Amino acid sequence: MTDTLMAERADRLARIRRLSGFMKWFLTVVMGLVVIIGLFLVVTLCLPADLLFTADEMIDIADVERRMGDIPLGQRIAIAGLTGLAFFLIAGACWHIRLVFKRFQHIEFFDPRTLSSVVSFGRWLIIFAIVDLISDPVGSALLTLDLPEGQRSIDVTLDGGELFFLILGSLMLVFGWILREAALIAEENKQFI
Incomplete structure (x- = not known):
């Protein structure tokens, strides 16, 4: 390699390290916020009225809206469980993409742990998309x-968020599988040399 090519490669690797390091810490902060906000919402929903919210505050799931004070505690706990599950899945996805950036920061592009993290990130996103898809009908039924029988409702909605996470999760899953195959081929080629 010429000196120019080596310098360009060193610059690219430095940029990758820098951006990956930034993203690793950014995702660490985001993950912390997701956990804190998720815990706050779960605890708020589980507590009796007037401790962290007033009875007149509204909660809406899909297109169904009710006053918090009108919802029995058992139903609020079930809704809190659904909310907690969604925040847990988002935090899990953040953790796995954080691991990808951590490995990229150390220039471990084709390390099996990196590729496993890419595949895991895809799986977490797909699971989140499915839970998000079923959370509207389940949440509206719980709400x-x-x-009385004539006033109960189940609201089924499909929006861009579910589709986005499903497509992105599938893309990351397939991307991880392809990179895993590329790493195996590269390893086989090294053995021939």
Whole structure:
């Protein structure tokens, strides 16, 4: 390699390290915020009215909206569980993409742990998309469970968020599998040389 090519490669690797290091710490902060906000919402939903919220505050799931004070505690705990699951899945996805950036920071592009983290990130996103898809009908049913029979509702919605996470998760899953195959081929080629 010429000196120019070596310098360009060193610059590229330095940029990759720098950006990956920044993203690793950015995702660490985001993950911390997700956990804190998720815990706050779960605890708020599980507590009786007037401790962290007023009874007149509204909660809405999909297109169903009710006053917090009108929802029995058992239903709020079930809704809190659904909320906690969503935040747990987001935090898990953040953790796995953080691991990818951590490995990229150390220039471990084709390390099996890096590729496993890419595949895991895809899986977490797909699971989140599925949970997000079913959370609207389940959440709206939980929100209206105590109402008389004619006032109960199940709201089924599909929006861009679910589709985005499903497509991105699938892309990351396939991308991880392809990189894993490329790493195996590269390893086989090294053995021939």
